[in-house]
Amino acid sequence: MSTIDRDPSDRVQVLDEDGNVVGDPPDLDEQTLIGIYRDMKLARHFDQRAVSLQRQGRMGTYPPLSGQEGAQIGSAYALREDDWMVPSYREHGATVVRGLPLKKTLLYWMGYEAGNDVPEDANILPVAVPIASQVPHAAGLAWSWKLQGQDNTAGICYFGDGATSEGDFHEGMNFAGVYDVPMVFFCNNNQWAISVPRENQTASETLAQKAVAYGFEGVQVDGMDPLAVYKVTQDALAKARDPDEDQLRPTMIEAVQYRFGAHTTADDPSVYREESEVQEWKAKDPIPRLEAYLEDQGILDEKRVEEIEAEVEQQVADAVDAAESEPRPEPEEMFEHTYAELPEDLERQREEFVSMVEKHGSDAFLEEE
Known part of the structure; x- marks a missing residue:
């Protein structure tokens, strides 16, 4: 089926809300299925601990991911070892699958530049907080693979529904289509761009159909169904590496899902959405959905669930201990890592700041702030 002929409103689903099979499951062995389940549980527990750390003043502003584990873990497991991941700022679950230690994620949101120090073999770009700025970066990265003849390399770029209203999104998608780059553009449609609901984001029936304007395929999937994702x-990704004659390499995936918590810990979602809506979506929770399926398949039982929960709790506890054992970064480090050479005005500000810290002490400055 050609790009233009495909109906992007055909939402792909494998498991229903109760974990019953309603589509064709992917061919995955038991170890991989357990791995997906475990990493979803890990992401959920990490998220809960991170929010708690922020509320206790032990970490800065943090963007919760609960509800999006199916989309993050399911998509990350589809990558090959040499593929690349281009995250936004909420892909804590996806990045740990790719080899980014949880300690690094904690350090990033604790204000340490070391949190951006991605292991070389992880193939992950740094966190992108500006909305949609990573989309043209991903398109350019994928174009570089074509120019270098790296035919077997592909990547995935994550962004939210709000990003589809940004110019960077359209410019990146247009570039990807024109230059036929091997990149999958993965939209986490979690229904709210902070307080802006999906229906106020675009008049399009789906977000997936936006890909058609750029000449490539758009697919909508149940984002709370990890097997479908x-x-x-x-x-x-297979098409990105080896497209059919009538298809371009890029694909846009719209994963329809919901964020259970706040946009960030600086947000109060009760101001703009009803609790009944949250509870309706929690009935679609990806973790019990997959758990029910694995139990029905005889792959998972209560004892193994308890073992996995103990394992992930210990892993997260170890990551928290490791992150909090790091010496606090010096406040003047905020001037580093942006420019190779500071512009004159920033150099002047840095000198004034250092002088103030030397006079009053960094602790006094932080308390004043």
């Missing part, structure tokens, strides 16, 4: 992402 894995399936469509695997297919999209």
